Amino acid sequence: MGLFERDTEVYKDRDALREDYQPEKLVGRDEEIQMYQAALQPVINSEQPNNIFLYGKTGVGKTAATKYLLSHLEDDAEQYDDIDLNLIFLNCDGLTSSYQIATRLVNELRDEANQISTTGYPRATVYEMLWSDLDNLGGTVIIVLDEVDHVKDDSILYQLPRARANENLTEAKIGIIGISNDFSFRDDLSPKVKSSLCEQEIHFPAYDASNLKQILEQRATVAFHEGVLSDGVIPLCAAYGAKDAGDARQSIDLLMKAGDLAREEDTSTVTEDQVERGRRALERGRIEEGISGLTQHGHLVLYALLTLDLENETPVRSRDVRPRYTRFTRLAQRDPLVPRRMRDHLSELAMLGIVSVTERNEGRRGGTYREYAIDMDLSLIISALDDIITEVGVHDSLSSYLDTANEPQITGTLADY
DNA sequence: TTTCCACTGGAAGCCACGGCGG
DNA sequence: CCGCCGTGGCTTCCAGTGGAAA
Known part of the structure; x- marks a missing residue:
C-alpha cells in the first residue's frame, strides 16, 4: 500500500461549493437579473453607463449576479468594435476610507512592477494617479465596489461619477456598481452622492428555505456523487441558512463543511450529524476570527x-x-x-x-x-x-x-x- | 406633568506609527 | 535625515434619552 491513498470520495467536484464557483444559472433571481441586465444595456449601446446600486443581506446573490452578468457582458461586447470594455472588481472589505479605495483602484489598474503603497501619499496625489491611469485605460470602465458599506466616508463615491464632468477624465467613461449589505448605508450617503450613485437601484430579497433548497440541490448534483447525501442533509443546511437571514453562502459553506467531515472521517455518506458538527465548527471559526x-x-x-x-x-x-x-x-x-x-x-x-x-x-x-x-x-x-x-x-x-x-x-x- | 438619574453615543482632537518625496 | 500624510486606538467632553419618582 502506498503512503498516499485516495480518500473514499463523497465529492465528485468539491469546487462547486467554493465561493468563486460560477453556476450555470442563478436560482430564484429572475426578476433581479432582468432589471440588472436592463441597467447594463447602455454599455452595449456604447453610451455612458449607468451607476447601479445593489443592496440586500449577505449571501443573497448580489455578487454572484454581478459576476454572472458582467462575464456575459464582456463576452457580448467582443462583437462590437466600438466598445472597449474594462472591468474592475474591488472588494472593500477591510477598507475604511475613500483614500484606501483609491489606492487599491490604482493598484488594480497597474501591473505588478508599478504598485503604489497604500499610505504616505497626499490624498490629491492618489486621485491624480487614479485619473491618469483611468484615462490611459480609456473606453468604458465598469468599477464594481463590493461591500461598499465598509467605507466610512463617501468622497470617492462623489468624485468617481463626476470625474468626467470635472474634466479630470477625457477618455474613459466610468460606471460604478456599488454593492452593499447594509440598507442604511444608502440613507447615510450625502444627497449628492445618493442621486448619482443610486440612479438604478436593485434590491435583492433574502432567499426563503425553498430557494435555498433549490440552490443547494443545484450545487450538490455537481459537487457530490449520486446518493451520498442523506435525505435530511440539504433541508437541514437550508433551514440553518434560512434562519440566518436567507444566506445562501452560509448554507453552502455548511454543506461543504459537512462534506469535508465525511471525507476526513472516510464515511461513504454525508449525514445530518456531520451537518450538525459542521455548524459548530463553523461557528467556532467565526468566533475565533472575531476574537483574534x-x-x-x-x-x-x-x-x-x-x-x-x-x-x-x-x-x-x-x-x-x-x-x-x-x-x-x-x-x-x-x-x-x-x-x-x-x-x-x-x-x-x-x-x-x-x-x-x-x-x-x-x-x-x-x-x-x-x-x-x-x-x-x-x-x-x-x-x-x-x-x-x-x-x-x-x-x-x-x-x-x-x-x-x-x-x-x-x-x-x-x-x- | 415635570424632574432627574446614569448612562449612551457622537464628536473633536491627540499621538505614535509607518510610509512618502526630497 | 526631515517634514508631511493617513490611520487606528485612544481620551475628553457633552448633548441626548427615557422611564420611575415627585
Missing part, C-alpha cells in the same frame, strides 16, 4: 466578562465589569482604559455576537444603562481565547479559577500577555 481581531484591551474586557459569567454574576452593567477589568489590566501590566472606551469594547463584543445586551431603565433612581452577558458556549470562547493567548494555558488557569472561585490564579498568564 480584537485589541489586547478587547481581550481583557472579554476575559473580565468571562470570569464574571463563570461566577454567575452576569448580566452585568459596565460599571460592574470595570473593577474586574482594571484588575486584569494591572495583572497584565497595562494601564486601564477610560470607562467610555471600555464600553466601546463591550459594544464591539456585542456586535460580534459574543455578548448579549439588554437595555434597562430604572428611571429617576437608576437611569438608563445596559447589561451584558456572554451569549455563546463558554467553552467555545475559552478555546478561542486559548489559541490567541498562546503563552501559559489560559484554559487551565481558568479552570483552576473556577475551582478556587476567589482570587484569580491567572497572574502568570496575564503577566506574560
Whole structure:
C-alpha cells in the first residue's frame, strides 16, 4: 500500500461549493437579473453607463449576479468594435476610507512592477494617479465596489461619477456598481452622492428555505456523487441558512463543511450529524476570527466578562465589569482604559455576537444603562481565547479559577500577555 | 406633568506609527 | 535625515434619552 491513498470520495467536484464557483444559472433571481441586465444595456449601446446600486443581506446573490452578468457582458461586447470594455472588481472589505479605495483602484489598474503603497501619499496625489491611469485605460470602465458599506466616508463615491464632468477624465467613461449589505448605508450617503450613485437601484430579497433548497440541490448534483447525501442533509443546511437571514453562502459553506467531515472521517455518506458538527465548527471559526481581531484591551474586557459569567454574576452593567477589568489590566501590566472606551469594547463584543445586551431603565433612581452577558458556549470562547493567548494555558488557569472561585490564579498568564 | 438619574453615543482632537518625496 | 500624510486606538467632553419618582 502506498503512503498516499485516495480518500473514499463523497465529492465528485468539491469546487462547486467554493465561493468563486460560477453556476450555470442563478436560482430564484429572475426578476433581479432582468432589471440588472436592463441597467447594463447602455454599455452595449456604447453610451455612458449607468451607476447601479445593489443592496440586500449577505449571501443573497448580489455578487454572484454581478459576476454572472458582467462575464456575459464582456463576452457580448467582443462583437462590437466600438466598445472597449474594462472591468474592475474591488472588494472593500477591510477598507475604511475613500483614500484606501483609491489606492487599491490604482493598484488594480497597474501591473505588478508599478504598485503604489497604500499610505504616505497626499490624498490629491492618489486621485491624480487614479485619473491618469483611468484615462490611459480609456473606453468604458465598469468599477464594481463590493461591500461598499465598509467605507466610512463617501468622497470617492462623489468624485468617481463626476470625474468626467470635472474634466479630470477625457477618455474613459466610468460606471460604478456599488454593492452593499447594509440598507442604511444608502440613507447615510450625502444627497449628492445618493442621486448619482443610486440612479438604478436593485434590491435583492433574502432567499426563503425553498430557494435555498433549490440552490443547494443545484450545487450538490455537481459537487457530490449520486446518493451520498442523506435525505435530511440539504433541508437541514437550508433551514440553518434560512434562519440566518436567507444566506445562501452560509448554507453552502455548511454543506461543504459537512462534506469535508465525511471525507476526513472516510464515511461513504454525508449525514445530518456531520451537518450538525459542521455548524459548530463553523461557528467556532467565526468566533475565533472575531476574537483574534480584537485589541489586547478587547481581550481583557472579554476575559473580565468571562470570569464574571463563570461566577454567575452576569448580566452585568459596565460599571460592574470595570473593577474586574482594571484588575486584569494591572495583572497584565497595562494601564486601564477610560470607562467610555471600555464600553466601546463591550459594544464591539456585542456586535460580534459574543455578548448579549439588554437595555434597562430604572428611571429617576437608576437611569438608563445596559447589561451584558456572554451569549455563546463558554467553552467555545475559552478555546478561542486559548489559541490567541498562546503563552501559559489560559484554559487551565481558568479552570483552576473556577475551582478556587476567589482570587484569580491567572497572574502568570496575564503577566506574560 | 415635570424632574432627574446614569448612562449612551457622537464628536473633536491627540499621538505614535509607518510610509512618502526630497 | 526631515517634514508631511493617513490611520487606528485612544481620551475628553457633552448633548441626548427615557422611564420611575415627585
